[in-house]
Amino acid sequence: MKSAFILALHMHQPIIPAGPGGEPISNLRYMFEHQGEGDNHNAGVFKYCYERVGDYVPQLVSEGKKPRIMLDYSGNLLWGLERMGMQDVLGKLRNLAQNYTREVEFLCTAWGHAVAPSTPPADFRLHVKAWKEYFKKLFGDAALSRVNGFSPSEMALPNHPDLAYEYIKTLREEGFSYMLVQEHTVELPDGSGLRERYIPHQLVCKNTKGETASIIALIKTQGSDTKLVAQMQPYYEAQTLGTKTVAGIEVPQAATQIADGENGGVMMNEFPGKYMEAVRELGSGHGDVQLLSGSEYLLHLQSLGIKPTDLPVCQPIHQAAFWKQYKGNVEEAIAACKKADYRFNMEGGSWTNNISWVKGYQGLLGDMEKASIAFHQKYPENPPFDPTANDNLFNLLCAQTSCFRYWGEGVWPEYGREFCRRAMR
Numbered sequence: 001m002k003s004a005f006i007l008a009l010h011m012h013q014p015i016i017p018a019g020p021g022g023e024p025i026s027n028l029r030y031m032f033e034h035q036g037e038g039d040n041h042n043a044g045v046f047k048y049c050y051e052r053v054g055d056y057v058p059q060l061v062s063e064g065k066k067p068r069i070m071l072d073y074s075g076n077l078l079w080g081l082e083r084m085g086m087q088d089v090l091g092k093l094r095n096l097a098q099n100y101t102r103e104v105e106f107l108c109t110a111w112g113h114a115v116a117p118s119t120p121p122a123d124f125r126l127h128v129k130a131w132k133e134y135f136k137k138l139f140g141d142a143a144l145s146r147v148n149g150f151s152p153s154e155m156a157l158p159n160h161p162d163l164a165y166e167y168i169k170t171l172r173e174e175g176f177s178y179m180l181v182q183e184h185t186v187e188l189p190d191g192s193g194l195r196e197r198y199i200p201h202q203l204v205c206k207n208t209k210g211e212t213a214s215i216i217a218l219i220k221t222q223g224s225d226t227k228l229v230a231q232m233q234p235y236y237e238a239q240t241l242g243t244k245t246v247a248g249i250e251v252p253q254a255a256t257q258i259a260d261g262e263n264g265g266v267m268m269n270e271f272p273g274k275y276m277e278a279v280r281e282l283g284s285g286h287g288d289v290q291l292l293s294g295s296e297y298l299l300h301l302q303s304l305g306i307k308p309t310d311l312p313v314c315q316p317i318h319q320a321a322f323w324k325q326y327k328g329n330v331e332e333a334i335a336a337c338k339k340a341d342y343r344f345n346m347e348g349g350s351w352t353n354n355i356s357w358v359k360g361y362q363g364l365l366g367d368m369e370k371a372s373i374a375f376h377q378k379y380p381e382n383p384p385f386d387p388t389a390n391d392n393l394f395n396l397l398c399a400q401t402s403c404f405r406y407w408g409e410g411v412w413p414e415y416g417r418e419f420c421r422r423a424m425r
Helices: 027-033 040-051 053-062 075-083 087-099 121-139 141-145 161-173 225-230 233-238 265-282 294-303 319-325 330-340 362-378 391-399 411-424
Strands: 003-011 069-073 104-106 178-182 201-206 212-220 243-246 249-260 289-291 313-316
Touching (some): 003 294, 027 040, 040 087, 053 087, 069 075, 075 087, 121 362, 161 201, 178 294, 212 249, 212 294, 233 249, 249 294, 265 289, 362 391, 362 411
Parallel strands (some): 003 249, 178 212
16 A cells, blocks of 8 residues: 545534524424525435435445445534434444444544634533543444544634643543644644645644643645545545655555535535445555545554654644743733734634634623533532533533534524523523
């Protein structure tokens, strides 16, 4: 093998307080019940997108092919599918999780699709624990034990030193060995951009106390996510890649991409045919270019003798600038960095550079902070982490869904504020 490509599909539907009498329901249910609004007429297509990998993978395996795919389902979506009685969808996912363990790798994510840079660290840990608990409930202990990687909501990576440290510390303590990272959300220790985009990095985060936490980062390169994945661009890109020398060892490079598995016509219509075509072209999957899961690729590097400490080191964006100015006072260092470079911010990085998860949402963020404080005052020790068994946790996690900021002002932030109000009550 001289190169590989790695594909992941991200699936999410928020929970909204828009059912009868303000009942929390999946946005997918709302789409089915309000077909005339926006693109809600696609509700049935969205539903099929959530289950169709459960058809493709068994079909390809029966043909003697070697399909591989990574799946990231938010807890919000899984909750909605269960509440809507969609056992046909969940049954196919369960079959993949239990019987196609080489072909399909599930990735953990935040239960409520929270954006890590603007979510209190203690709450983000609850999102991770809640996802694990719910995934285990649906698919079993053995399936959960195979979840090694983490897929961040909105590909968001905190870059405030203390938040970034707590984030990576949480992921490691919750048992994850690697995560997906967007290329432009990280930098090399000297502040420059990545030079080896197709080799995993060691993401190292240092806090203001001098403590460090690290995790392996699979680098997702920039680009139009859905078009790249739907049209199998990573497959063709991998054909142009060769091996690279890491710590004196020749290793295959890997083109890694993740995209929404349901959003947009290109994913709805083009992905199935292109994916099946690429897997069939690869045949039994033992040639120079191979389709792998993230864990499979990292295990291959390990078998070649690569250790995490052999990988190039990266850190969240703007860290080099921060540490250059830091003299013991965080706010003074941030102010000095902003004065020196108007592009500097501590909001973190995500899949998009043109959306802020903070600006314009101070009201919602303030309500989220109040709800968070109230929650942790009520549960100062051993907070619950099953959102289906605790309404306080359910409302808190739902309030922090990224959709309530992604879609701008209007009804969406109000949904978030309503969950905050319910959490406070």
